[in-house]
Amino acid sequence: MKTQPEFVPSGGITSPGGFLAGAVSAGIKYAPPRLDLGILLAEEDCRAAAVFTTNRIKAAPVLLNQRRLQGGRARAVVMNSGYANSCTGEPGMADAVAMAEIAAKHLKLVPEAVLVASTGVIGVRLPMERIGPAIPRVRPSREGGHDLARAIMTTDTVPKEVAVRSDGFTIGGMAKGSGMIHPNLATMLAFLTTDANVGADFLKKALRKAVDVSFNMVSIDGDNSTNDMVLIMASGQAGGSEITAGSRRGAAFQAALNAACIYMAREIARDGEGATKLIEVTVTGAGSLADARRVSRTVVGSALVKAAVYGSDPNWGRVVAAAGRSGAALAAEGLELSIGGVCLVRGGCPHPFDKGQVVRLLDGREVTITLNLNTGRAGATAWGCDLSPEYVTINSDYTT
Amino acid sequence: MKTQPEFVPSGGITSPGGFLAGAVSAGIKYAPPRLDLGILLAEEDCRAAAVFTTNRIKAAPVLLNQRRLQGGRARAVVMNSGYANSCTGEPGMADAVAMAEIAAKHLKLVPEAVLVASTGVIGVRLPMERIGPAIPRVRPSREGGHDLARAIMTTDTVPKEVAVRSDGFTIGGMAKGSGMIHPNLATMLAFLTTDANVGADFLKKALRKAVDVSFNMVSIDGDNSTNDMVLIMASGQAGGSEITAGSRRGAAFQAALNAACIYMAREIARDGEGATKLIEVTVTGAGSLADARRVSRTVVGSALVKAAVYGSDPNWGRVVAAAGRSGAALAAEGLELSIGGVCLVRGGCPHPFDKGQVVRLLDGREVTITLNLNTGRAGATAWGCDLSPEYVTINSDYTT
Numbered sequence: 039m040k041t042q043p044e045f046v047p048s049g050g051i052t053s054p055g056g057f058l059a060g061a062v063s064a065g066i067k068y069a070p071p072r073l074d075l076g077i078l079l080a081e082e083d084c085r086a087a088a089v090f091t092t093n094r095i096k097a098a099p100v101l102l103n104q105r106r107l108q109g110g111r112a113r114a115v116v117m118n119s120g121y122a123n124s125c126t127g128e129p130g131m132a133d134a135v136a137m138a139e140i141a142a143k144h145l146k147l148v149p150e151a152v153l154v155a156s157t158g159v160i161g162v163r164l165p166m167e168r169i170g171p172a173i174p175r176v177r178p179s180r181e182g183g184h185d186l187a188r189a190i191m192t193t194d195t196v197p198k199e200v201a202v203r204s205d206g207f208t209i210g211g212m213a214k215g216s217g218m219i220h221p222n223l224a225t226m227l228a229f230l231t232t233d234a235n236v237g238a239d240f241l242k243k244a245l246r247k248a249v250d251v252s253f254n255m256v257s258i259d260g261d262n263s264t265n266d267m268v269l270i271m272a273s274g275q276a277g278g279s280e281i282t283a284g285s286r287r288g289a290a291f292q293a294a295l296n297a298a299c300i301y302m303a304r305e306i307a308r309d310g311e312g313a314t315k316l317i318e319v320t321v322t323g324a325g326s327l328a329d330a331r332r333v334s335r336t337v338v339g340s341a342l343v344k345a346a347v348y349g350s351d352p353n354w355g356r357v358v359a360a361a362g363r364s365g366a367a368l369a370a371e372g373l374e375l376s377i378g379g380v381c382l383v384r385g386g387c388p389h390p391f392d393k394g395q396v397v398r399l400l401d402g403r404e405v406t407i408t409l410n411l412n413t414g415r416a417g418a419t420a421w422g423c424d425l426s427p428e429y430v431t432i433n434s435d436y437t438t
Numbered sequence: 439m440k441t442q443p444e445f446v447p448s449g450g451i452t453s454p455g456g457f458l459a460g461a462v463s464a465g466i467k468y469a470p471p472r473l474d475l476g477i478l479l480a481e482e483d484c485r486a487a488a489v490f491t492t493n494r495i496k497a498a499p500v501l502l503n504q505r506r507l508q509g510g511r512a513r514a515v516v517m518n519s520g521y522a523n524s525c526t527g528e529p530g531m532a533d534a535v536a537m538a539e540i541a542a543k544h545l546k547l548v549p550e551a552v553l554v555a556s557t558g559v560i561g562v563r564l565p566m567e568r569i570g571p572a573i574p575r576v577r578p579s580r581e582g583g584h585d586l587a588r589a590i591m592t593t594d595t596v597p598k599e600v601a602v603r604s605d606g607f608t609i610g611g612m613a614k615g616s617g618m619i620h621p622n623l624a625t626m627l628a629f630l631t632t633d634a635n636v637g638a639d640f641l642k643k644a645l646r647k648a649v650d651v652s653f654n655m656v657s658i659d660g661d662n663s664t665n666d667m668v669l670i671m672a673s674g675q676a677g678g679s680e681i682t683a684g685s686r687r688g689a690a691f692q693a694a695l696n697a698a699c700i701y702m703a704r705e706i707a708r709d710g711e712g713a714t715k716l717i718e719v720t721v722t723g724a725g726s727l728a729d730a731r732r733v734s735r736t737v738v739g740s741a742l743v744k745a746a747v748y749g750s751d752p753n754w755g756r757v758v759a760a761a762g763r764s765g766a767a768l769a770a771e772g773l774e775l776s777i778g779g780v781c782l783v784r785g786g787c788p789h790p791f792d793k794g795q796v797v798r799l800l801d802g803r804e805v806t807i808t809l810n811l812n813t814g815r816a817g818a819t820a821w822g823c824d825l826s827p828e829y830v831t832i833n834s835d836y837t838t
Contacts, residue, residue: 095762160755349834355560362495434749
């Protein structure tokens with residue numbers, strides 16, 4: 039048995055034992071045959087845990103799931119794209135409850151075992167007259183994972199799927215873009231499944247840890263949504279004794295979960311609206327983990343840094359200025375900065391570099407920026423994308 | 439005598455009694471005859487106070503001025519555009535000290551009475567071989583204010599000047615843009631002068647208060663610079679007894695200072711890089727002033743809100759989502775949102791509105807967004823600009 043996570047080619051949400059998925063075209067907002075409604079179904083009752091948006095304005099599905107996940111168990115998720123069911127008041131909550139009820143009846147489950155996820159335009163009621171009749175047409179199967187990954191896309195240009203194997207278990211996942219807002223919403227949704235026999239408590243803690251080093255380190259445009267949600271369901275079908283925190287198997291599970299989440303987080307960043315490049319910012323030598331995260335997120339989220347990367351401009355001053363305003367403890371004298379491994383700043387002062395070489399590195403599809411604060415030993419990595427004129431076009435073009 | 443501040447047409451930094459200014463073209467970075475070097479001179483020793491960038495990376499002029507202003511007095515400021523003298527280490531500090539020394543010799547002052555301000559590219563040494571000989575060519579005069587306002591411009595498209603009169607005194611000001619970064623820096627500089635007889639302590643407190651409701655409420659792109667500085671010098675030439683806090687004349691001074699600062703802050707927002715519209719976001723009914731500021735700044739700084747305003751898209755969901763992630767206490771149910779006075783959201787739910795009318799309002803050169811949180815009585819206003827494809831072009835076009 040290996041403890042290093044290994045990626046499964048063409049894997050996805052139904053790769054782990056015990057999970058089925060399916061999707062149909064309900065014509066919710068996008069014209070058929072585009073898939074826009076689907077179900078993730080566990081063959082048996084599952085342990086489940088989720089991390090939700092910290093936005094004070096929470097969409098109806100988020101509020102419903104928070105209640106339903108208090109027992110740490112779930113059986114299915116019914117999901118749609120097109121409309122987010124956010125800022126829709128009590129009627130919106132009734133729609134979310136109705137979606138779950140119709141799905142429960144179709145799947146022969148109790149409604150409380152069904153979760154709901156929606157992504158799309160804010161402030162518009164769900165077209166229940168189209169969603170209701172379409173739910174019973176969804177036929178979850180072992181092969182349906184790829185369809186479901188497509189059904190949750192909005193402005194995403196490609197589906198994001200992953201599966202990793204480690205230590206006798208598999209983790210599968212699918213996600214949709216963060217800060218992808220067209221015409222007026224932002225949602226990052228990620229669903230993970232596993233056949234690992236993980237206890238509910240550890241599952242929750244492991245998910246929180248994995249989200250902290252992956253999805254929480256992605257910044258597309260600084261806007262976080264009313265619908266963001268990362269959910270994991272564990273069937274336990276891989277067998278063996280329960281995996282707990284602090285054990286060797288617990289560490290293997292955490293490592294695999296981190297790998298799956300980081301993979302999806304990078305794919306989300308790479309597919310940011312209008313993005314032409316993935317930006318990876320690694321901060322080392324920070325005084326604390328919080329500082330390392332703060333600096334890496336601030337740099338990767340800086341509009342000026344993003345525009346410079348778009349233009350392949352080695353404007354290191356913008357990186358330094360963003361680090362400086364992040365609130366982290368640092369001093370100009372200590373800074374060391376590289377782009378693609380080439381040192382541009384040492385001891386806080388310009389270091390001679392071959393501009394042509396750095397421009398060529400910035401021309402690549404992945405740009406890595408490394409910043410050593412030299413104030414301690416903590417590090418963190420954040421992901422984002424460049425800022426192109428296309429981003430503005432996408433986000434200002436809305437037919438009213 | 440009036441206590442309502444009154445704007446002086448074509449006024450500027452030399453409108454108050456006791457101040458001279460002048461500028462020359464030194465060819466620092468821009469080709470002559472563009473003005474890029476200048477001096478603000480008080481005829482006699484002045485009370486002075488300043489507010490500096492909170493960025494941990496502070497440019498040499500900022501560090502020098504912080505030291506020199508400890509006594510609350512100053513006589514002159516020598517300033518340049520083109521290069522920011524930031525991230526230039528000890529040699530950069532020596533250049534700032536040298537600039538002040540050369541100016542002091544020219545003006546027959548002690549070097550400690552001279553402050554320095556620089557704006558431009560980060561990480562490049564000042565061309566002292568061009569700056570040094572140019573300083574003695576500057577001839578400060580009563581008429582030189584407009585030239586000096588031009589000399590500190592970088593990507594600004596227009597100079598920003600103001601003068602207000604109130605209760606027997608005058609306040610003059612000039613500023614350059616915030617988040618105007620071309621090719622790789624961001625600087626907001628503002629200089630104010632007054633002939634009011636204001637004590638050093640009150641001057642400092644009044645400036646801090648005025649900056650909090652003006653420059654600190656401007657967001658162009660979220661990046662704050664290593665060089666930001668707002669400086670006020672008070673000559674006392676208007677005479678009368680010293681103006682102190684808590685008095686009727688103190689209130690008149692504060693009101694006039696706020697008016698001058700808010701005017702310049704709005705002009706900076708209006709002239710943001712690539713901007714086509716000024717956005718004013720007013721939050722009312724917040725639980726605290728901090729919350730009101732947080733929400734208004736987050737909304738006006740949201741890339742998605744900015745892009746929607748550029749496209750005249752009444753995407754109120756983006757405003758609500760930005761408010762929700764601001765960290766302020768609020769509930770969806772309480773929200774009331776208007777654009778240009780037209781209500782779009784009431785009780786957190788969509789309120790029917792005439793889309794054509796709102797699109798026409800969004801097509802204007804000034805867009806006002808009002809958000810009532812209905813959780814308390816505090817309010818705040820923030821200013822910004824829309825996000826256009828031109829912003830990205832400006833900030834990615836750098837000839838390396």
